[in-house]
Amino acid sequence: MAPLLEIRDLHASVGDTPILKGINLTINAGEIHAIMGPNGSGKSTMSYVLAGREGYEVTGGDILMNGVSMLEMEADERARAGMFLAFQYPVELPGVGGMSFLRAAVNARRIEAGEDEVDQLEFVKLVRAKATHLGINDDMLKRAVNVGFSGGEKKRYEILQMALLEPVLSVLDETDSGLDVDALKIVSDGVNLLRDPQRSMLVITHYQRLLNHIVPDYVHILAGGKIRRSGGKELAFEVEESGYAGIDDAA
């Protein structure tokens, strides 16, 4: 069986600047992988390249999900195929009601799968149930998407979307940034609820502390656009102790 995600010698540029310089990574179903790395190492670029954002050009290599190359797929097609990106900076959509947005996202998948659209009332109940776990109240659900949300609220809202869309591969881009200890716990608990033998996650973070809450199976260190080291969760502690300096040198 093909791995859930396979990245083969991936090269990517933004404009004329090469950022990713040959990434190899294999994630099997059910696994959680963490990517750590210093600022400017290409972590966020990697998440955008995986999600198919315009302006992030793949110049070599391949990305396969369940054995199928995603390079020719648009961002929305990849999303419907089960790829979810929890944004480091979730985007405000003024005037776009939260419920309508969530429903549009869920229905887009259902339509593609040839299913009926969600029943409106059932959907509201479902959203409320999932939102309660994440400490999201009705008032927040009624507001426009991300508008006037605090940093912590935005991150919880990302996890709510992840819970509703049930992706096979979730990429969490610095989900811990800007969160205090309590918020970090709520968000991590939300993510842990979604752990499943069929689903995989790629957790991108700067700090080891997130990995105390979302415990990874593997940790990779990204620097200068390449994975420099891979190991178990203990690798994260090593980085916490001695920083990234040594790793850069090793390159």
Next chain:
Amino acid sequence: MAATQETIDTLQEATGKYKYGFVTDIESDKAPKGLNEDIIRFISAKKEEPQWMLDWRLKAFAMWQQMESPDWAKLDIPPIDYQDIHYYAAPKTGEGPASLDEVDPELLKTYAKLGIPLDEQKILAGVVAVDAVFDSVSVATTFRGELAKSGVIFCPISEAIRDYPELVQKYLGSVVPVADNYFSALNSAVFTDGSFVFIPKGVRCPMELSTYFRINEANTGQFERTLIIAEDASYVSYLEGCTAPQRDENQLHAAVVELVALDDAEIKYSTVQNWYPGDENGRGGIYNFVTKRGACLGDRSKISWTQVETGSAITWKYPSCILQGKDSVGEFYSVALTNNCQQADTGTKMIHIGEGSRSTIISKGISAGRSQNCYRGLVRIQPGAENARNFTQCDSLLVGDKCGAHTVPYIVSRNPSAKIEHEATTSRISEDQLFYCQQRGISTEDSVSLIVNGFCKEVMKELPMEFAVEAQKLIGISLEGSVG
């Protein structure tokens, strides 16, 4: 919302990009092309009008001949040959049907295709009463009996001229004088049909009133005239919708709408304008040159204009309020969307005359393709308008990099106690927002529609419920192909 199955169905059933581009094959009775006194006499005779009406028309025609087409708008209008237009076209069987049974079934089918139910049994009683105007005549007005019980008159204006001459003579041309502008003079000379509404003192109109205008014949102009009078302490909500077949030549639509609100009366007037906009290269489409004005004559009266303008090749339209009554209120909520080669110069005028009069203007302009979209508005505070207030918010959204958005606000205050606020923004649909929606699995076009509908929300929520969903879909459809 945007990504519903219904929307997709709507798109699929659309013939080409413009859903209403079909032509109804129906025998029609047309005046020969051209404009002269004889044509005006012909129209007047067809409508069996009294002499005073014919005299009024002829006077308007004389004035029009002295006038020039306005050129101050930011519009590029090719010369119009006024002699190359039919000024009257009517379905042969359509001369004032007494009941729906007498309406040509082809016509009923046309309106069914447009999604407008004229069959009273099929509409939930008491929701919407409809007047349908096909080319130059009103073909059906529903629920008239029901409305008459509460004293409300809702009928084709051609009938009102015959049956309620005092009311028509008193108010016709009182808000928009014949010689107000080139197109109002033209309309006064050749108008063929439109709706007449009268709400008596103290009556809250029991249902939404609505008119659907349809241009069917080729080389035909549509010149409708609408007059709404709301007596003391009455209320009415009125909606008009417009569509036309897809044709290569341009067609002229020059309407005049007059509203009169007496003491404590309120008129809510909503428009969903979806005339054929022309193709992506700017071929064909309707010239929509319309004069709409409401007079808040009475104290504490209120007139509210809501418009969603997505159609027409060229739009020249400024629904306005004359706030004469003490503490009268004027509102203008507008969404103007242009795509491909469309041009729109639209906005409002709020003329504050009465003490304590207040006005609100919320305008949302969306430009896509190679279109040009201009907001033009006037807020004028007259010396007697003590403590007048105005709030204006003017937002423009650009989709793509070949379109233009322009804002031309005129503010004239002649009373030092007046308070006027003007806020304006221009933004681009951001790549961040698009990517965020797409990453959730929403297609590019649905994402644009979602973001644009969010941008328009303040205006869309002013539309009557029954039409809000339709208007949302229309925005999505009109933006098709705007993002590559």
